[in-house]
Amino acid sequence: MERSYAAELTPGEDVVVKGWVHEVRDLGGIAFVILRDTSGKVQIKLDDSVDEELVERGTSLSRESVVAVEGTVEEEERAPTGIEILPTGLDVLNEAEPELPLDPSGKVDAELPTRLDNRTLDLRKDEVKAIFEIRGEVQDALRKKFRELNATEINTPKIVATATEGGTDLFPISYFEREAFMNQSPQLFKQMMVGSGLERVFEIGPIFRAEEHNTPRHLNEATSIDFESAFVDDDEAMEFCQDVTVSAYERVYEDCQEQLDAIGVDLEVPETPFEYLTYDEAIELANSEGIEHQLEWGDDLTTKAETALGDAIGEHYFVTDWPADAKPFYVMKDDETARAYDMMHPRMELMSGGQREHRVDRLRKEIEAQGLEPEEFEYYLRGFRYGMPPHAGWGLGLERLLATMLDIENVREVVLFPRDRQRLAP
């Protein structure tokens, strides 16, 4: 018989349901097994109308064992879902050890490290599963929006010969006889592609940063949402970022209310257009909000400044026209100012982007100015020598987008198997 799901049962049907033993309630004379599958839960009634041996097997089940139950669906007002199954068969497909390292019913809280060590069990909790169902939906919504914007999905290499930005935050790899690195960002590759016939590209993929920071905002392996387009300027690129962000919120608002309820979030779709501030305005406003450590021109925005700005402006705003020295070589500069823009949230920076330098001579000079060797970037510069169009783009952090959207403090909670200095397994 084909398997039925707990949430899709109709009274009168003969069914087979499969799932986990969420709970066994033995009231003496009558007992209930609560079976849980991916769709929800259903009560299995074990009373004196049921075969004695089956009742015996049902009441002695260890929690989280995997079972298949055959029986008839009946209406039952007192059951949590208004129905129950009167079983005619019960197979134990895999028995769980009796002592669970964490409680999937959620009645006993577990610390994050215990949860991460036991992700299989942890994701049996509705509120944790919900995060990853939303994560899947968000990726689908983002790709749908990118495709509407006529961007082509690309896959760029994760093993590279040189650092994207010449930084030191790199994981070295032994690549046969040579040294290579895990890529920090698809930046240089997506730029090479806007000079191709594709013109406009996106990628959602892993990035790797050997940052020693161990904060609730940092991951050593993260997922980056990258966009880059020929023939657009910084203003258009920012508008695309706003639209892509809003499309993710809209999808979750429209299709994931059940998941939002499980997490306990009252989601609001951000209003558009997002606010824009120049860097100069941002430090002035942050200082005027009375932050403890007053900022000077050239400083990066501190977490406290980001929070103060968020309180003053609201969620999601752009900060533009950053000091040139703060930005990498591929961002176009105008004397002391870079045509860079970040999308901020009171809790953290979400996106970093810029109008790019498409003129090869200037680009070479910028590489040199940052103490890097243009020769090492010849594979990249080559694309700029034969007709590179003006272009702009950005990289948005998927985990930061999700953590701010779902009001989750630690970005590790929105990653199935996070990587940080201490954590390499599972």
Next chain:
Amino acid sequence: MERSYAAELTPGEDVVVKGWVHEVRDLGGIAFVILRDTSGKVQIKLDDSVDEELVERGTSLSRESVVAVEGTVEEEERAPTGIEILPTGLDVLNEAEPELPLDPSGKVDAELPTRLDNRTLDLRKDEVKAIFEIRGEVQDALRKKFRELNATEINTPKIVATATEGGTDLFPISYFEREAFMNQSPQLFKQMMVGSGLERVFEIGPIFRAEEHNTPRHLNEATSIDFESAFVDDDEAMEFCQDVTVSAYERVYEDCQEQLDAIGVDLEVPETPFEYLTYDEAIELANSEGIEHQLEWGDDLTTKAETALGDAIGEHYFVTDWPADAKPFYVMKDDETARAYDMMHPRMELMSGGQREHRVDRLRKEIEAQGLEPEEFEYYLRGFRYGMPPHAGWGLGLERLLATMLDIENVREVVLFPRDRQRLAP
């Protein structure tokens, strides 16, 4: 004025088009600039009705320079697209160096290494761009089908503490003070997730294999299409693989005829159901087809055997019931036979899958039997101790799927920036 695209112009309009100088034809007295953008090409007419200085600038343009042209669209029977632009303005946005390392008009062939060194220019050719437009469409079609099958998209870590299969084909990473590896396969992680409340999952992401093979079928960084589901058996999992594969063909057949024409492929959507052969039947049939090196029970299928089988059976067939010794520890075994299945194509193996071992004691024994330490896999086995359902799944190679679909010999051609023993850049 907003930018218009070459393929979407209407006679009578005043437009701005932006793109690359595909060709300059100076016939004396009259000249044409062929402008190419992502949508197609359009002819710009430079005759005596056009400002002299503009004609001068237009005729002296180097090929592949980036320009913006303002003008009026006019009907012109003799133009390749039936229209042309009579320009009133022409801005050079970025001048290309006069000597091109390869010819984007495709008139002069280039060897693959030259093409890969110059991917920006290479992807200006219609037939190369078409491959990557199809690659994007195929990924979208696959994800759509997975979502129809109620699978949740997951992202598993690419930095891992241990080898998936205990093999030696691993790239080691310096991960802070420790050694780690780039992941060969999401296998162990996707299995942990079918034991969670998600039950059915998929991932399309990079995998890394330090194989020394340097063949047209091997890549050291590839894209794997992974699927895994609780409560399904090998037969259902194979059917899903067939359906997912066909959905990719259907999408390309329906939406990418222009790209197929550019590549020169006459695509046929494979007929279903695909054929099934046991391993025993496969070696018998291959031997009876008179392959030079006759196979014995236990041998892997050679490339010649795959070709012989393909000739006999046709494209896309499954080989099931492999010798147990040939398959990794996580595949369920039945004495000498593994419940493993591969999806084959006359040119290469496309997919490898299996019914998995969900019983933790047996799994531990299988790990030991392969000379591995169960302790190193505790993070994985832990998920099996507390209720792991029966499950099956598979991994399908995106590049192999594309190379066989588009009749492209070398899988490197379907990767933007391939990685092999020799190639690390761009």
